[in-house]
Amino acid sequence: MPVIHWVCARARPGRLWIGLNLIMKWLFCNFTGMKEVLSTFLSFLISSALYAQKDMDLTQDQFPSAPDQVLQLESPLFEDSPLDFTLQQLQLPAGFDLKAGLVIESKTATHYHYTITYKGTAVYGSDVHTIVSRNGQQVNRIIRTQLPSLLATEESFPAPIADRIRTQQGADQVQTDEKVWVISENRLIPARKVEIATENKLHEEVIYTDNGPLYTIDKIKRHHMAGSNDTTVTGYVFEPDPLTTAQVNYGPPFIDNNDADILALNTQRKLKSFTATYENGMFILKNDFVEISDMDSPNLAPVTSTTGQFNYTRSQAGFEDVNVIYHISNHKQHLDALGFANLPGYTIHVDPHALNGGDNSYFNTSFQPYRILMGEGGVDDAEDADVIVHEYMHAYVLAATGNNNGSIERNTIEESLGDYFAASYSRSINNFNKEQVFSWDGHNEYWNGRMVESTKNYTQLNFSSNIYAHTDIFASALMEIYGLLGRNTTDEMVMEAIFSLSQNTTMPQMAMFVVEADQALNGGVNRKIIVDAFARRNILDISIGLDEVNSGELAISGTYEFAHGGQLRISSPEVNISGYSIYNLSGKPLENKNLSESVSGISISSDKLVSGLYLVKVYLENGLSTTYKVSRF
Numbered sequence: 001m002p003v004i005h006w007v008c009a010r011a012r013p014g015r016l017w018i019g020l021n022l023i024m025k026w027l028f029c030n031f032t033g034m035k036e037v038l039s040t041f042l043s044f045l046i047s048s049a050l051y052a053q054k055d056m057d058l059t060q061d062q063f064p065s066a067p068d069q070v071l072q073l074e075s076p077l078f079e080d081s082p083l084d085f086t087l088q089q090l091q092l093p094a095g096f097d098l099k100a101g102l103v104i105e106s107k108t109a110t111h112y113h114y115t116i117t118y119k120g121t122a123v124y125g126s127d128v129h130t131i132v133s134r135n136g137q138q139v140n141r142i143i144r145t146q147l148p149s150l151l152a153t154e155e156s157f158p159a160p161i162a163d164r165i166r167t168q169q170g171a172d173q174v175q176t177d178e179k180v181w182v183i184s185e186n187r188l189i190p191a192r193k194v195e196i197a198t199e200n201k202l203h204e205e206v207i208y209t210d211n212g213p214l215y216t217i218d219k220i221k222r223h224h225m226a227g228s229n230d231t232t233v234t235g236y237v238f239e240p241d242p243l244t245t246a247q248v249n250y251g252p253p254f255i256d257n258n259d260a261d262i263l264a265l266n267t268q269r270k271l272k273s274f275t276a277t278y279e280n281g282m283f284i285l286k287n288d289f290v291e292i293s294d295m296d297s298p299n300l301a302p303v304t305s306t307t308g309q310f311n312y313t314r315s316q317a318g319f320e321d322v323n324v325i326y327h328i329s330n331h332k333q334h335l336d337a338l339g340f341a342n343l344p345g346y347t348i349h350v351d352p353h354a355l356n357g358g359d360n361s362y363f364n365t366s367f368q369p370y371r372i373l374m375g376e377g378g379v380d381d382a383e384d385a386d387v388i389v390h391e392y393m394h395a396y397v398l399a400a401t402g403n404n405n406g407s408i409e410r411n412t413i414e415e416s417l418g419d420y421f422a423a424s425y426s427r428s429i430n431n432f433n434k435e436q437v438f439s440w441d442g443h444n445e446y447w448n449g450r451m452v453e454s455t456k457n458y459t460q461l462n463f464s465s466n467i468y469a470h471t472d473i474f475a476s477a478l479m480e481i482y483g484l485l486g487r488n489t490t491d492e493m494v495m496e497a498i499f500s501l502s503q504n505t506t507m508p509q510m511a512m513f514v515v516e517a518d519q520a521l522n523g524g525v526n527r528k529i530i531v532d533a534f535a536r537r538n539i540l541d542i543s544i545g546l547d548e549v550n551s552g553e554l555a556i557s558g559t560y561e562f563a564h565g566g567q568l569r570i571s572s573p574e575v576n577i578s579g580y581s582i583y584n585l586s587g588k589p590l591e592n593k594n595l596s597e598s599v600s601g602i603s604i605s606s607d608k609l610v611s612g613l614y615l616v617k618v619y620l621e622n623g624l625s626t627t628y629k630v631s632r633f
Contacts, residue, residue: 068127068504070512071142077132082112085139086130095119096147098128102402106499107339107492108520109133109140113402116145118188119155123147124180124207127403127502140516143502148183157190158210165206171196175366182207182214195219200296200354200373203366205405217405219365230275230287235310235322240385240426241440242268247432250444256379261315269313274326276308283308285321290328291347292321296354296373320352320382324374327385328392331425335396338492344399348372348392352382359446361387363394365404370395378446386438389425390418397498406503409463413510416474417498421491423452423479428487437475452479458507458538473537474507478514480533485526493517493526511539512587519613524629541587554618554626562606563631568616570628571601575620580604583615590614606632 077085087098098114099122105111109131116126129143162177176195181188191209196202205217239245245268248254253264275287283305285292292302303310303318312319328348335343349371355361359377364370372391374381381387397414398404405411419437427434435453436442442449454472461470482490496517501510511534518526535542554572562568570577576598582591590609595602598621606614609632617627 068502068506068509069144069146070509071144076138077136082110082130082132082139083114086112086114086128086142089139089142090128090144092116093147093151095151104400104402104499105134105342106400106496107134108496108517109499110136111400111499116147118151118181121179121181123188124182124191124193125503127504129500129502131500140520143500145502145504148188151188155190156210158192158208160192161208162194162196165194165208166196169196169202169204169206170198171202171204172198176205180207182209184209184214197366199367200364200371203364219405231278231283231308232273233276233283233305233308233310234271234273235326236269236312236319237272237323237326238268238314238383238385238440239270239272240327240429241383243440244426244430244432245270247430249433250440256444256446259315259376259380261313266313269319271311272326274322274329276325282306283310285310285325286347287325287329289332289347290325291349292325293349293351293371294353295349295351295371297356298353298376300353314380314383317353320374320376320380323385324350324352324382324388327388327425331389331392331421334425335491335495338488338495340396340495342399344370344395346370348395350374350382352380361391363391363404365398370398379441379444381441384438384441386422386426387441390422390437393418393421396495397501400495400499401501403503406505407463408465408467409507410501410503410505411467412463412470413474413501413505413507415467416471416478417494419450419452419471419475420478420482420494423475424482424487424491427479427482434479452476454537456537474510474539477511477533477537477539480536481514481526481530484529489522489526492521493530496521507539508534515540524613554620556628558603559630562604565605565607565632567603567605568630569601569603570616570618572618572620573600575622575624576600577602577618578621579619581617581619582609583617584612606630 071089080088083098083100092098095118097117097120099117101113101115103110103112112130112132114128114130116123116128126145127143128145131140131142132138133140157179160177162174166174173196174194175197176193178193180191180193182191189209191207191214194206194208196204196206203219205215205219206213207215242265243250243254246254246264253262255262276283277286285302285304294301300317303312303321310318310322312322328350346369349369351371352374353376354373355375357377358375361372361374361381363372374387374391394404394414397417404414423434423437426439433439435451436449437452438449450468451472452475454476456470456473458473461473463470478490478494493514494517497510497513500513515527515530518524518530531540531542534540554570556568556570558567558569570580577595577600578598579592579594580602581589581593582604583589604616612632614630614632615627616630617625619625
């Protein structure tokens with residue numbers, strides 16, 4: 001299928017939209033309480049005409065919010081609640097507060113999410129995320145949206161016009177209509193947020209002020225652009241797809257041919273066991289993880305069986321039904337075994353025959369139950385395990401973070417994560433074409449598919465519109481790590497990192513979340529491999545890796561004293577020391593010391609460092625360097 005990003009909003013011809021670059025200043029507090037002002041740019045589209053009684057012209061745009069600030073704390077909670085501790089650390093200006101949201105546990109921490117409010121009304125796109133160690137005694141870090149430095153000059157919120165927006169956009173219902181603050185021209189301004197939806201078709205948020213519409217956010221996630229009644233049954237599936245198992249590329253006789261029963265394709269089916277539900281003398285395709293449902297046209301009821309055998313060929317609709325329940329169940333059991341059984345927290349409903357035969361698939365949260373709709377245009381999406389796993393991972397991201405929307409770069413990261421887990425799943429079965437994702441559904445005359453190998457340079461990328469344009473760079477770094485550490489270790493670290501994904505996360509920040517997940521899960525033993533993979537694509541700076549060099553008889557002592565506020569002693573009898581640097585685990589330099597004269601030994605004090613892990617990089621006069629990891633209690 002073609003790689004596209006659907007935009008449900010429609011703009012009528014003749015209406016002028018002006019793109020403005022607004023210089024905005026944001027005030028934030030670091031963990032010592034000091035305040036500083038940063039400058040950043042936010043580009044968005046704003047209407048040139050008042051909406052008055054006219055229909056509103058709407059456009060899709062980047063998520064309207066500020067960059068994230070990551071506060072590395074490693075601080076004890078003492079007797080404070082996470083909310084009280086967070087408020088104390090942030091020192092929010094008068095009028096601002098936090099509203100509690102999602103609380104979710106990962107393997108190593110509990111994650112508390114808050115929305116920033118001003119005078120009791122939410123600031124749209126704001127988020128504060130406090131991460132507390134699983135023992136409940138230490139705050140590891142706070143991720144926060146930076147605040148504007150100027151407050152509202154007037155507080156008259158726009159009149160509600162939700163029904164008019166719903167009618168214009170062709171939506172069936174209004175799900176949310178509420179006051180919000182948005183940040184514009186360096187200040188908070190009053191606005192309204194309207195969330196509209198049509199089941200299986202449309203799900204949008206519209207933000208508008210008295211001056212007209214600001215943003216339309218498309219909330220649909222597309223893949224381009226066992227209980228007491230569970231019983232084991234069997235059925236035929238592609239595992240993961242017919243091209244991978246046959247180890248051939250798309251081409252005759254391995255072609256879709258309108259779902260025909262081609263012998264070469266049917267011989268690639270595998271007979272597999274999975275769990276289903278037995279009710280009233282009938283086996284139905286439902287278990288604790290997934291339920292096959294008919295929710296959209298074409299209306300094809302899910303297949304059932306009286307024998308527990310679901311043996312279909314690819315020309316029969318039941319084949320896609322079985323393929324979906326098998327692969328979602330299999331992937332869910334894998335992530336459960338890694339320690340993430342609390343996600344996504346519900347039974348996902350999937351319609352393998354949806355979207356009027358369209359060539360797309362998406363994860364939709366506009367109606368309960370949350371669902372995946374899969375199109376049948378081109379190669380049926382439900383015949384490719386990559387598509388199934390990719391869409392299912394959107395449910396995991398939503399459950400772990402509480403949101404599925406954000407900046408273009410953040411949404412690109414989410415698509416990259418879906419691609420990574422799809423490729424990881426398929427590669428665990430067969431290595432053929434391991435650099436591809438959507439190997440059967442794409443890479444053919446219908447659409448180009450995507451890749452999980454890339455030599456792109458992050459510093460040269462522009463995240464302006466298409467969230468699928470650069471999925472390959474982040475996914476390729478993860479697949480490089482997979483190639484060295486294996487599926488279980490890499491999947492576990494990436495899953496743990498997902499809990500830190502916020503609405504404005506950048507790729508370097510997400511890469512550091514993977515580094516920190518390794519530290520929490522494995523004591524940091526894989527740090528060099530992880531940093532090297534991201535540094536090769538300039539997502540991270542190689543200097544934060546543990547790239548140790550054997551530079552001779554370099555000796556380190558006093559680690560116990562250093563951990564308790566004393567001196568770390570480093571000596572080099574053969575090659576003199578010319579300087580040193582201290583970094584935190586995010587790669588931020590805390591101290592740089594260039595010696596006026598090279599010496600054979602130095603002492604470094606930890607009395608000004610807070611509790612945590614640090615990197616001490618020692619420079620030698622021959623140009624080499626060695627990095628040590630040390631602790632401060």
